Amino acid sequence: MAIVSSEKLGYQYVVNGGSAQSFALKDISFEWEQGQFYAILGAAGSGKSTLLQHLNGILQPTVGRIRVLDVMFEAGVKQKGLKPLRKRVGLVFQFPEQQLFADTVEQDLMFGPLQFGMSEQEARQAAREALHTVGLPEAVLTMNPFQLSGGQMRKAAIAAVLASNPDLLVLDEPTATLDPLSRQELIQLLHRLTVEQGKTVVVVTHRLDEVLPAASHYMLMKAGRLVFQGSRAELLAQPLQLQDAGLALPAALRLRQLLDERCKERSSVLEAKGQEVPITASEWAERLIEVRQIHQMRKREQDGEQALSPTVRSTKLLQQQQSEQSAELGANVYYAITRDSESAVRSLCVLKGEDER
Numbered sequence: 001m002a003i004v005s006s007e008k009l010g011y012q013y014v015v016n017g018g019s020a021q022s023f024a025l026k027d028i029s030f031e032w033e034q035g036q037f038y039a040i041l042g043a044a045g046s047g048k049s050t051l052l053q054h055l056n057g058i059l060q061p062t063v064g065r066i067r068v069l070d071v072m073f074e075a076g077v078k079q080k081g082l083k084p085l086r087k088r089v090g091l092v093f094q095f096p097e098q099q100l101f102a103d104t105v106e107q108d109l110m111f112g113p114l115q116f117g118m119s120e121q122e123a124r125q126a127a128r129e130a131l132h133t134v135g136l137p138e139a140v141l142t143m144n145p146f147q148l149s150g151g152q153m154r155k156a157a158i159a160a161v162l163a164s165n166p167d168l169l170v171l172d173e174p175t176a177t178l179d180p181l182s183r184q185e186l187i188q189l190l191h192r193l194t195v196e197q198g199k200t201v202v203v204v205t206h207r208l209d210e211v212l213p214a215a216s217h218y219m220l221m222k223a224g225r226l227v228f229q230g231s232r233a234e235l236l237a238q239p240l241q242l243q244d245a246g247l248a249l250p251a252a253l254r255l256r257q258l259l260d261e262r263c264k265e266r267s268s269v270l271e272a273k274g275q276e277v278p279i280t281a282s283e284w285a286e287r288l289i290e291v292r293q294i295h296q297m298r299k300r301e302q303d304g305e306q307a308l309s310p311t312v313r314s315t316k317l318l319q320q321q322q323s324e325q326s327a328e329l330g331a332n333v334y335y336a337i338t339r340d341s342e343s344a345v346r347s348l349c350v351l352k353g354e355d356e357r
């Protein structure tokens with residue numbers, strides 16, 4: 001059974017003295033399964049945070065319904081007594097300082113478990129385990145949360161939620177303000193939680209590039225509506241829809257477009273692994289390397305074809321030169337876009353037929 005499902009969910013904020021705003025969510029229907037990694041994408045103001053707040057009942061529907069685990073929220077029926085649900089749904093806000101308020105990190109990490117009925121000793125143990133899961137050292141337990149760096153603070157906020165062992169972990173822009181390495185580590189950590197612990201992870205983000213290697217399912221929001229939901233491959237087949245929803249195209253799609261325009265090898269790059277678009281810089285490097293290897297193999301075969309007529313030989317040579325130039329151009333494009341210097345150097349060396357360094 002789906003862990004969360006919504007049917008024609010709509011939400012309308014009411015402000016100052018009861019005047020109703022336009023709908024922040026309209027006609028939202030979806031289902032989420034346990035143990036999967038979902039990414040919710042959309043431009044500013046598209047309704048992502050409003051949707052998240054329905055997952056633990058901070059907001060409840062104006063229209064339609066949403067079921068979260070075993071609690072049904074339905075328009076017109078105010079649900080109360082949500083403590084058991086809030087133990088099972090961990091929300092990590094956009095700004096971690098909003099949820100760290102105790103004098104020490106340990107107190108912050110123990111707060112949820114104590115609230116949800118654990119003994120002091122169990123809560124202390126849960127706090128330590130959560131700290132290890134996010135990769136923070138025990139030394140931070142006695143520190144004030146505001147002595148932590150931005151990245152550590154965000155990890156502490158995630159640990160504070162994990163300590164209550166939620167089934168569903170929901171994070172609003174979790175990588176904002178982090179450096180590139182910490183961003184990558186955090187997404188990998190979230191991915192591990194789905195694979196190793198069967199948690200369902202939902203991440204709201206503007207940065208599609210970051211979640212592409214990890215998230216298996218995508219929802220795209222625009223002006224309060226769900227304009228796309230589907231798998232990674234389905235999303236990557238919709239570049240116009242991404243642009244239309246105000247999102248930057250991920251490097252994988254920009255590379256594909258450029259290779260389409262400028263590189264005759266695009267089809268061989270894709271064919272090398274059954275037409276799926278590579279999603280990370282290193283995968284692109286590997287595809288380009290494969291293409292180069294295919295060309296080298298063809299060259300060796302051609303060397304053995306000396307008996308061919310001079311015209312056939314020179315045509316083949318010309319074709320081969322063109323395709324090698326194309327592959328090299330692809331590699332250069334790849335550098336320009338991804339700036340992933342390590343795999344870029346690797347692919348350039350191999351593409352030029354030099355030893356890998």
Ligand SMILES: Nc1ncnc2c1ncn2[C@@H]1O[C@H](COP(=O)(O)OP(=O)(O)OP(=O)(O)O)[C@@H](O)[C@H]1O
Nearest residue numbers: 013015021024042043044045046047048049050051
């Ligand atoms: N407390 C509020 N009162 C009134 N209107 C609100 C409130 N919070 C959000 N809205 C409106 O609801 C719509 C959706 O906002 P929401 O914060 O859900 O978007 P978002 O996609 O999360 O944006 P961002 O990426 O900037 O966080 C916007 O038009 C916004 O102005």
